[in-house]
Every structure is written in structure tokens, then in C-alpha cells.
Amino acid sequence: MYLIIVYDVKEKRVTKVLKYLRKYLNWIQNSVFEGEITEGGLRELQAGIKKMIKDEEDSIIFFKLPAEQNMEREVIGIEKRSIDIML
Amino acid sequence: MYLIIVYDVKEKRVTKVLKYLRKYLNWIQNSVFEGEITEGGLRELQAGIKKMIKDEEDSIIFFKLPAEQNMEREVIGIEKRSIDIML
Numbered sequence: 001m002y003l004i005i006v007y008d009v010k011e012k013r014v015t016k017v018l019k020y021l022r023k024y025l026n027w028i029q030n031s032v033f034e035g036e037i038t039e040g041g042l043r044e045l046q047a048g049i050k051k052m053i054k055d056e057e058d059s060i061i062f063f064k065l066p067a068e069q070n071m072e073r074e075v076i077g078i079e080k081r082s083i084d085i086m087l
Numbered sequence: 088m089y090l091i092i093v094y095d096v097k098e099k100r101v102t103k104v105l106k107y108l109r110k111y112l113n114w115i116q117n118s119v120f121e122g123e124i125t126e127g128g129l130r131e132l133q134a135g136i137k138k139m140i141k142d143e144e145d146s147i148i149f150f151k152l153p154a155e156q157n158m159e160r161e162v163i164g165i166e167k168r169s170i171d172i173m174l
Contacts, residue, residue, distance in 0.1 A: 004150060006093055008117040009164075029146055030095040031118070046163065055164050059116055062161040063091060065152070072151040076133065077096075077142050 002068040003042065005033045009058040016052055021045075036068070089155040090129065092120045096145035103139055108132070123155070 008031060009017050018027070024045050025035035037045070042064075049060060065071055095118060096104050105114070111132050112122035124132070129151075136147060152158055 004091070006116055006119045029093055029148055032093045032148065050163060053164055057165070059165040060163040061116055061119065062163070063150070064159040064161065065157060070152060070157050074149040074151065076137060076147040076149070077140055078144070078146040 001037060001039070001042070002065040002071065003033075003035060003037045004063040004065070005060060006063075007031050007058070007060045009053055009060070013053060013058065017049070020048060020052060088124060088126070088129070089152040089158065090120075090122060090124045091150040091152070092147060093150075094118050094145070094147045096140055096147070100140060100145065104136070107135060107139060 003025065005021060005025065007017060007021075014031075021027070021033045024037060024041060025033035027033055042062075046062075053060065090112065092108060092112065094104060094108075101118075108114070108120045111124060111128060112120035114120055129149075133149075140147065
């Protein structure tokens, strides 16, 4: 499936979450990741993220699409992705 | 179409962008909106947002889906949407 993740976590956990999600997906904006993932990969990712965040303080939204082809992406302004490559 | 917008704009423009996007879509997390929109509505929204942001400092990503039915949403942690209602 194709997955988009948007997260809003407390500052002290941001770096940890960012590094963790990078193992599975591509970083495309400040707190947004996307990419292809298997059902098993998603379960693993979600289990890991649940241990990492605080349910009452953080929020992670998963948008699951059957395939990337169903979605069209458009960016206005900076393409953060290109900055990411330099980091 | 069904639209998801994720934005990362400089702090001084956040409130303006937030208020503007609220006219068209539903706020679901810190910097995430989603909802049904027509082609015309999207053109209007994008024209408005282009006047509002700085291309070299801000980033707005539009994910366009043919229909909400193609997408499954899952939230881990807080459902910000419920907080939004109280604001």
C-alpha cells in the first residue's frame, strides 16, 4: 500500500520519531512522511511508534492508499525533499 | 475530489493560512487539513494561498485523491479534531 504519515508530537520526541520513520518511509516535509509499505511493515512501524509516543500528548495520522497511482501530489513553495538529501 | 493539505509555513503566517484553509476544508491536526473540494474550489484555494505565502520559505503539499473511499485513515494518539470543535 501507499502510506502518508503526518505527525504532531511533543518537541522532546520529534527527533526520535523522525529517525524511526526514516527507516520505513521518505521524509517530504517537516512532519510528513510517505512511501510504499507492506501490511507487515505497517504493523511493525505502528508497534514501534506506539512505544515511542504519549497517547495523550501526541498525534500520528496514517493515510493508507491502495496505490500511489491513485494520488496526485502538488507542492507550492519549497520542496523540502530536496533539502533533506543534503542533510 | 478529496484533498489532504499539509503545510509548513513560517510562524508569522500560520494563523492567516489556518484561517484561510478553514473556509474550504476540515482541520484534522496541527498543520493538516482535509475534505471534499471541487476543481474550481481547489483553483480558488491555490490562488489565494499563493498570495499568502513566501515561495522560498514556506511549503504546502496537496495530496489529491479521486475519492475519500480510496483512502483509509487511522490515528494513533490524540484526535485533534475533537479539540478543534471546542476552539
